Amino acid sequence: MQLDLYSLKKNLKTANGNELTYYSLAELEDQGHNISKLPFSIRILLENALRNYDDFSVTKDHLNTILNWKPKGSEDDVAFKPARVLMQDFTGVPAVVDIASLRAEMARQGGEASKINPLIPVDLVIDHSVQVDYFAAQYAYKQNMEEEYKRNIERYTFLKWAQKSFDNFSVVPPGMGICHQVNLEYFSKGVIARDGMAFPDTLVGTDSHTPMVNGIGVVAWGVGGIEAEAAILGQPIYFISPEVIGLKLTGKLPAGSTATDLVLTIANVLRKYGVVGKFVEVFGPGVDHLSVPDRATIGNMSPEFGCTITYFPIDHKTLEYMRGSNRSEEQIKLVEDYCKANMLWRENEDQITYTDIVELDISTVQPSVAGPKRPQDKILLKDLKEKFIELEHASFGRSYIEPHAREDALVRWKEEGGSQPVEQPHDPNPDVEIEGKMKNGLKTVWISHGNEKYMLSDGAVAIAAITSCTNTSNPYVMLGAGLVAQKAREHGIDVKPWVKTSLAPGSKVVTDYLEKSDLLKDLEALQFHLVGYGCTSCIGNSGPLPPEISKAVEDYDLIVTSVLSGNRNFEARIHPQVKMNFLMSPMLVVAFAIAGRVDIDLTTEPLSCDRNGKPVYLKDIWPSDEEIQSVMKKVLTPADFKKNYDEIFDGNEIWRNLEVPNDILYQWDDESTYIKEVPFFQDLTKEPKPLQNIEGARALLFLGDSITTDHISPAGAFAEDSAAGKYLRSRGVDKKHFNSYGSRRGNDEVMVRGTFANVRIKNNLASKEGGYTTYLPSGEEMSVYEASQKYIENKTPLIVLTGKEYGSGSSRDWAAKGTFLLGVKAVLAESYERIHRSNLIMMGVLPLQYLDDETAQTHGLSGKEIFSITGLEDHLTPMKKLTVKAQKEDGTEAEFKVVARLDSPIEVAYYQNEGILQYVLRQFLKN
Structure with missing residues (x-):
């Protein structure tokens, strides 16, 4: 009440x-x-x-x-208490599995199962499952959609059952758009009228990029699926009172710079300042020059900044966007009247007290990219070649040869007898030949494919993807990309033959305005064909590289790269064979696809040469601001939004024909390798068990800094010889039907085997990269999963040792769920990212933090110690200091204090209940 x-x-x-x-x-x-x-x-x-x-x-x-x-x-x-919840299918499926499992347990315990039901509106958009199997062809979109349904029909049937069985639960079918762009363009109201009351539109989303709608004046952020489930079931979200950093923008973007360059600059500035767990609120005269799509581009990358939100208050630009995207005049008037009446209209900014103020003059922003593995690592476009050379040497020990000298060096190497014949690619093709290898460090190979022969070397662009909600929601950069393609065609230049190109807009509105402007044909002429409406490359669904490229990369250990207009470029996320990944605007993605390599200074060197050998430079094909604005005025209309969002829930014929039962309880199929009841509620007692100290623990992993949720729980494809691959093979699943980790998040057996299985994760307790560790009692090296099972069998509790920024990246609840199922009782880190720390607690895993200026190194830890953690049994309180004793191999002992990062009483309660779902279920059973 x-x-x-x-x-x-x-x-x-x-x-x-x-x-x-x-x-x-x-x-x-x-x-x-x-x-x-x-x-x-x-x-x-x-x-x-x-x-x-x-x-x-x-x-x-x-x-x-x-x-x-x-x-x-x-x-x-x-x-x-958010007004609504947003989900996508990778995080939505396990969340719905959890709720369906709650219903099942409620029924087993004699409760009324139908009471387990969303109490606030939940919108789930299926956008994370489409893969780029087909590209550079008119049929790519249709074929990728067909493949998507073949792979995921069981998951989609499950989601359609949930839509039918649960109240307040809607599902946007595949092929309609990316959840954050659909949220920006359609779901977000600014102000909600419900049950006779007006109030601000707020939400949480099970995806870290939910703050995209901060750009339209909606307070929203990403949470783990388990925290979202609690909100869905009526629980408030509790967090400590946040600091609010004011980001003061002045000036106006200069010609040649885009909103993408601005957001990469902000990511760099705010990461250096340090805003993890804080709110950021944007103000100042520079905001007046930013459209809602520009603001949304910035809000989207809040998790890359480290902050919870990057909020833009509602103003006249907000109303302008709402009108242009087909919100009703009645709704727009409600937003304006309510905000002006209730002190929520952007005005009187000089009266506000912020925790601190960070200033940025937008007019100083230069064309930029970010990479090769962190979004905050900004590189000015003019410095990319020099930076690549530096990274190549520092990370891979390769020396550098200018492109014009590579062919001569390769020929000399072959003349000296250095040519190394290799087997044909796995898909034999008599027209494919791969030969050659440099012995001086830089790898270069010749590839003959059909009538084409080209040289592939370190720094080559293997993937060029216009993808992700961040930029495809912004018509300025999307139409700009089309104009770059148009001008490239006029100059007679094309993308290089080794580049896998793709266009994956965030909504169908984008393709409408690209078609109306007659620019889609120019993008298609440069092989940027529509491949789907989904996250694709940004989530790791890049699909396979062409066989000849994949073979060359594998056999000759080439350092190939990707360029993408996304927001994430963590190690092995985009593609396991691509070692460097660079974020940039869609316009630059097209330019680098033409150049075919990243070891180039696009500000001074030609992109390519036309058929007459005349060099063509970036400046020759770069559209002016006036050109882009002129096209935008002609092609952007509310009618496009109306047409597409009037049919948002319809889906294609396959979706419409999916038959689902009417059962309140989901009928679990024991043979399913996609959907399985979760094991979290087994033997649930009516009251939580008393807390116990952690004694005799071993370290399962000893990790470094910046371990992301992708490192902990990867989303992409996995190998046949991985623990998850072996499990699926044992269940009769062929390799071609493995799909991805992300698509199998409804099955704990697959996901626990995929935890800490990223091919690039570096564990100090293993001799090689990947999901390996040492089973300490015997000294035997094995997969993390195999070792965990031995420890569980021996009833040995486990911990994870790690460094700074543990758990950065996606709001991936399986990074915490998998950790829990491996038998990990606590994580000891120097610092945490907000969402993952919260997720660990909500799975009953204790996040511990070293005291200031203390680390594993200052305590002389090797990871091979036997640990005890005491102070848990005796009146556990928020931020309590606990004692860790680490018995070393030589018999000596290190003893030190750590902080239990249970930041509030409710987090203590969740931990005492072994997790938030157990806490919520016990509340339902009591009531």
Whole structure:
């Protein structure tokens, strides 16, 4: 029951003459509370707490914490109940499996299963499963869709069952768009009218890039699936009162720079400053020059900055975008009237008190890329060649030869008898020949394929992908990419034959305006054909490299690269054979596909030469701002949004023909290798068991800094000889039907075997890269999964030792679920990324943190010690200091204090209950 503690309810007359009630922040201001000094994002949290106050799950203490917000933050809890939840299929399937499993356990315990049901709207968009199997052809989209359904029919049937069985649950079928772009263009309201009340649109999403809609004035961030499930089932999300960093923008983007260059610059600036776990709110005169798509491009990469949100308050640009994207005039009027009445309209920014202010003059932004494995590692375009040479030598020990000298060097090497014959590719093709190898460090090979013969070397671009919600939501850079392609055609230049190209827009609106502008044909002429509407390369669904390229890379250990307009480039994420990955605007993706390599200075060197040998430079094919703006004005219309979103839930014929049962309880199939009831609730007691200290623990892994959730739980393809591959083969699944880790997140048997199985993960307890460790009692090296099973059999608790920024990247709940199922009881790190720390707690894994300036190295740890962690049994409280004793191999012992990163009382309660789902189920059973 909601309580109006401060008598704040007011009436707001709507455009159609009706009245809505709302909780007035202006009334609070009149009562003497200085609301005008609060950041807009804090005002929205305050309204949320006031509206949901019930003196039980949202208490007076929660209200006072946010009402008396301290710029330096505090250790006090904020309670937040989002208005809705967004999911995509990789994270959505396991979340729905969890809820279906909760229903099953509720029924077994004699409860009413139908009570386990979403209490707020949930929108799930199927966008993460399409792979780029087919490309550079008109039929690519249709063929990729057909392959997607073949691989995922069981998962999609399960999701359609959930849509039918659960209340408040909608599913957007495959092939319609990326969840964040659909959220920006369609689902986001700005202000919601529900049950006679108006309030700010807020949400959490089971994908880290949910803050994209911060650009349209919606407070939203990414959470793990398990935290989202709690919100769906009526639980508030609790977190400590956040600091809010003001990002002050001045100036205007210079000609030649794009919103992508701006967001990569911001990522670099904010990572250096340090905003992990903080809110960022953008203000200043520079904001006036940014459209909502520009703002959304920035908001999208909040997890790359490290912050929770990057918020843009609602203003006239917001309304302009809403009108252009076909929101109703009634809705637009509601947004304007409510925000102006309730102190949520962007104005009086100079009165706001921020924790700190970071300033950026947008006019100084230069064309940039980021890589080769972290989004925050910005490289100015003009410096990329020099940086590649430096990285090539530092990371791989290769010396550098200028491209014009490579052919002569290769010929000399062959004349000296250095040519090495190799086997034909796995798919034998008599027209394919691969030969040659440099002995001086830089790898170069000749490839003859049909009538083509070309030289492939280190630095070659193997993948050029226009992909991801970040940039495909922005018509400026998408139309810009089309104009780059058009001008390239006019100059008679083309993409190189070894480049795998793809165009994966975030919504069908994009293809509509590309077709209307007549630019889609230019992109297609350069092999950027539509391959699907989904995350594709950005999530690791790049599909296989062409056989001859794959063979050359494998046999000669080539350092090939990818260029993509995405937001993630972590090791092995884009493709396991691609060792360097660079983020950039769609316009630059086209340019680098033409150049065919990244060891080039596009600001001074020609991209390519035409048929007459005349050099063509980037400046020759780069459109002006006026050209792009002129095309945008002609082709962007609300009618395109209406046409596409009127049929958003329809799906294709395959989707419409999927038959699903009406059962309240899902009928689990023991033979399924995709969907399986989770094991988390087995033998659940009515009350949680008393906490115990961790004694006699061993380290399963000893890792370094910047371990991402991709390292912990990869999303892409996996090998036949991996633990997951062996499991599927034992179940009669052929390699060609393995699909990806991401697509099998509904089956814990596959996912636990894939935990810590990234091919690039480096464990100090193993002699080689990949998912290996040493089983310490015997000294035998084996897979992480095999070792964990031996430890579990011997009832040995496990820990993970690691460094800074542990768990950065995607909001991947399986990174925590898999850790738990491997028998890991605690993780000891120097620092954590926000979402993964939260996910560990919600799976009953204890996140421990070294004290300041202490590390595994300062304590002389090798990872081979026997550990005990004490202080858990005796009144566990938030941020309690525990004692770690590490008995070393020589018999000596290190003893030191660590902090239990349970930051609030509710996190302690989740940990005591062995996880949030167990906590929620016990609450349901009690009620």
